[in-house]
Structures are given as structure tokens and as C-alpha cells.
Amino acid sequence: xxxxxxxxxxxxxxxxxxxxxxxxxxxxxxxxxxxxxxxxxxxxxxxxxxxxxxxxxxxxxxxxxxxxxxxxxxxxxxxxxxxxxxxxxxxxxxxxxxxxxxxxxxxxxxxxxxxxxxxxxxxxxxxxxxxxxxxxxxxxxxxxxxxxxxxxxxxxxxxxxxxxxxxxxxxxxxxxxxxxxxxxxxxxxxxxxxxxxxxxxxxxxxxxxxxxxxxxxxxxxxxxxxxxxxxxxxxxxxxxxxxxxxxxxxxxxxxxxxxxxxxxxxxxxxxxxxxxxxxxxxxxxxxxxxxxxxxxxxxxxxxxxxxxxxxxxxxxxxxxxxxxxxxxxxxxxxxxxxxxxxxx
Numbered sequence: 001x002x003x004x005x006x007x008x009x010x011x012x013x014x015x016x017x018x019x020x021x022x023x024x025x026x027x028x029x030x031x032x033x034x035x036x037x038x039x040x041x042x043x044x045x046x047x048x049x050x051x052x053x054x055x056x057x058x059x060x061x062x063x064x065x066x067x068x069x070x071x072x073x074x075x076x077x078x079x080x081x082x083x084x085x086x087x088x089x090x091x092x093x094x095x096x097x098x099x100x101x102x103x104x105x106x107x108x109x110x111x112x113x114x115x116x117x118x119x120x121x122x123x124x125x126x127x128x129x130x131x132x133x134x135x136x137x138x139x140x141x142x143x144x145x146x147x148x149x150x151x152x153x154x155x156x157x158x159x160x161x162x163x164x165x166x167x168x169x170x171x172x173x174x175x176x177x178x179x180x181x182x183x184x185x186x187x188x189x190x191x192x193x194x195x196x197x198x199x200x201x202x203x204x205x206x207x208x209x210x211x212x213x214x215x216x217x218x219x220x221x222x223x224x225x226x227x228x229x230x231x232x233x234x235x236x237x238x239x240x241x242x243x244x245x246x247x248x249x250x251x252x253x254x255x256x257x258x259x260x261x262x263x264x265x266x267x268x269x270x271x272x273x274x275x276x277x278x279x280x281x282x283x284x285x286x287x288x289x290x291x292x293x294x295x296x297x298x299x300x301x302x303x304x305x306x307x308x309x310x311x312x313x314x315x316x317x318x319x320x321x322x323x324x325x326x327x328x329x330x331x332x333x334x335x336x337x338x339x340x341x342x343x344x
Contacts, residue, residue, distance in 0.1 A: 002026040004311050005048035007036050007057045010076060014052075014304025021312050025052075042066050050314045052307055055079060061087040071337065072314025076307035078102055079244065080324055081217045089325045092333030096310035096322045098303045100164065102294035107168035109293045110212055110242045113266030117238050117287045118210070119143040144236065144263065146210070147176040154179045158208030160201065160224070161215030161243065162191050169212055170196050181208065185220075205232040210240065217244035227252035230262060238264045242293045245270040250277035257283040268293050 004018060004025040009032060018025050028044050029036040041057055045066045052074045053059055059073060064087055073095045075083055080097045088095045116122060120143045127133060127141065148154055157173045159166045159182040167190075170180045181199040182191045188198030201224075205211060211233065215221045225239070226249040233239070239262060241248055250271040256262045257280075264285035270276050273291065280286060294300060306322065313320035317338055319329055328334050 002048050003315055004050045004052050005044035006052045007041060007044065008032075008054050010052070010054075010307070011301050011304040013301035014076070014308040017305055017308035018311070023312060023315060045070060050074060050311045052076065052311045053083070055082050057082060059083040059088075061091075064088050064091050064093055068337065071317070072096065072311070072320065074307045074310035074314065074320070076303050079216065081244070085325050089328045089331070090333065092328060092331055092335070092337040094314065094320055094323045094328050094334070095325050096307070096314075096320045097324055098306040098310075099322055101302045101306060102299050103164040103168050105296045105299040106165050106242055106293035107172060109268060109289075109295075110165070110169050110214075110240055111172050113240050113242065113268065113287055113289065114210055114212065114238065115146060117240070117264045117266040117285070118146050122287055123284065144209075144238070147178070155209040156181060156207055158182070158199070158204040158211045159196075160184075160204065160211060160213045162196070163214060163216075165242070166212070166214035167194060169214065170194065184215075201229070202232055205229055206234070208237060209234070210238050213239070213241040213243045213247055215243055215247055217246055222246050223249040225249065225253075227255070230256045233262050235261060236263050238262065238266070240266040242268045245273050250280065253277070254279045254283065257285050260285075 002025055003023045006025055006027045008029040009027055026044065028040050036057060042063055045051055045063050049069060049071045051059065055077045059082060061084055064070065064084065070093060072093060073083055073088060075095065075097050078097055078099050080095060083095050085095050120141050124141050146155060154177055156179045159170055159180065162182045162184040166182060170182065173180045181197040181204055183199055183201045183204045184191065191198045213225065215224065224247050230252055248271065253265060254277050257265060266287040268289045268291055281288065294303065310320045310322055
């Protein structure tokens with residue numbers, strides 16, 4: 001038995017929080033490149049009071065119902081689409097995430113991708129390391145301007161989804177003298193309050209030189225950018241996605257890249273992660289990263305610390321600070337589960 005089952009190895013900063021509180025924990029998988037087998041996940045849930053999970057684990061009804069003593073789930077991520085929150089609420093289990101902490105790191109990576117695909121940085125690096133650079137030439141690895149070009153006209157950045165990260169990406173665009181437009185399902189109020197232009201999604205896609213995706217994964221956003229939407233983009237435009245992979249129809253994106261329907265794409269997330277759509281890896285106009293939007297030492301340490309603090313709140317029967325289903329605390333199912341845990 002353990003107080004906390006940590007599904008996969010997390011940064012030491014998070015484990016030190018558990019150590020400092022005297023909480024017993026078990027780590028299910030120490031190999032960063034290996035998945036936690038489903039059977040091991042269920043077995044871990046059966047033997048712990050709290051789950052500390054990552055986005056790589058599917059925390060569904062089967063896992064949540066495996067242990068009547070389970071007191072909470074602490075997900076080390078801002079997103080929590082890997083957890084069946086409705087099932088957790090029905091069972092009386094609070095679920096937490098780690099909001100806010102990765103905003104700036106992910107916004108930075110968004111810009112790294114945007115610049116890398118526009119200026120063909122990975123291709124240029126490969127050109128150098130392959131020993132192909134014999135002499136400079138005026139047609140060598142021509143890319144696209146991000147700031148105003150020689151004619152002085154501003155490029156347009158379109159932001160799809162205007163939450164914390166979308167707003168942070170917009171702020172960075174000021175340094176490139178870009179025109180910024182944005183769309184979100186919640187309407188123009190916050191966008192216009194920040195001094196950003198609001199546009200319909202179709203208008204944004206049709207007029208932007210760069211489209212950056214920042215919406216959450218849900219039934220309503222799946223394939224939000226499908227073949228029709230990609231077809232609205234200018235052939236000189238670039239798509240950047242650091243949000244969730246299933247927001248983009250990846251097969252349609254491959255076709256758009258192959259046919260030069262759009263100029264390029266920078267991706268940190270994938271529809272069927274870690275797999276990529278067939279042909280995507282062969283597209284020279286795509287820059288592909290392995291979901292590293294929050295991958296800085298400071299950010300990942302803080303995420304691990306927040307997740308551990310949420311796990312400790314679950315253990316103590318306290319209202320966790322980052323609960324995504326706070327209504328669960330007033331439910332009979334939660335009180336019954338808490339009583340079961342105390343008797344156990």
C-alpha cells in the first residue's frame with residue numbers, strides 16, 4: 001500500500017514535496033520513454049489513496065472505480081482531457097490540474113516554432129551538419145519574413161483560442177510589429193480588452209500569415225482545423241500548433257503541406273500522439289517537436305510541485321487548490337468515499 005501512486009517518473013522537485021510531508025509513494029514507471037502498462041496503472045490505483053498522473057495515462061471509469069478508497073487525482077498538466085472528469089465526479093473523486101504555470105514557456109516555444117518554420121532553421125542546420133555549405137548564394141534556403149519585410153508592411157498573426165497562452169503569444173508579437181487578430185468561442189470581450197482585433201474564425205484563417213492554435217481539446221474543437229479550414233488559409237501562410245493534436249485534422253494537414261496549399265507548419269502535438277499521420281515526417285516544410293511546450297527545468301519543476309501539493313490536499317481530505325470539479329466536495333458520493341478512506 002502507498003499514499004500516492006505516481007504513474008511515471010516526475011521531476012525530483014515534486015517527489016521532494018511528498019518526501020517532506022512524509023507521504024509514502026510508488027512510481028509506476030521510471031523509464032521516460034516507456035509507457036505504463038494498463039494493468040500496472042490499475043494495480044497502482046488499487047493500492048493507493050491518491051493518483052498523481054500524467055497526460056500519457058487514460059484515467060477512465062475503470063481506473064477510477066478500481067479502488068473505493070481512492071481520494072483524488074492530481075494530474076501534472078494544465079489539460080485534463082486524459083481524465084474522465086464526469087466519471088470521477090459521479091464517483092466522488094476530485095480531480096486537479098496545474099494551471100497557469102506553463103503559460104510563458106509554451107508561448108516561448110510557440111514563437112520558436114513559428115520562427116523555425118518561417119526561416120527554415122532545421123533545414124539550414126541540416127544543411128550545415130551534412131557538409132553541404134560550399135558557398136553562399138542568393139537563393140539559399142529562402143524563407144518568410146515575420147516582422148515587416150522590405151516593403152514595411154506588417155505580417156498578420158492569427159490566434160485561434162485566446163486564453164492565457166494565446167494572450168501571451170499575442171504579447172510577444174508586439175516585438176515583431178505584427179498585426180494580431182484572434183478568435184475564441186467565448187467572443188470578443190477579452191480579446192478587444194487586450195487591444196487585439198477580434199475576427200471570425202474563417203476571416204482569421206483567410207487573412208493571417210501565421211495561424212497559432214491555442215484551444216483546449218474537446219468534442220467541439222476536434223478537427224476544428226479540417227480540410228475546409230486549411231483550404232481557407234493563404235498558400236504563403238504557416239500553421240503552428242502547441243495546444244492539442246486533435247484540434248487539427250492531421251491527415252488533411254499532410255495533404256495541405258504536400259500540395260503546397262499552405263507554406264508550412266510547426267507542431268508540438270499530434271492527433272494520435274506519439275504517432276504522426278502517415279507522410280507528416282516526410283514533409284520538408286514541417287518542423288516537428290515531441291510535445292516540449294512546457295519543457296524547461298523551472299516550469300516542469302513547478303508543475304511537479306503543484307501536482308504533489310494537490311495530491312497532499314487529497315490525502316488530507318482538504319479542498320485541493322486546483323480542483324477542476326469543485327462541485328464534487330458537496331456531493332454525497334465524496335462524503336461516502338471519504339468515510340470509506342477513513343475506515344480503511
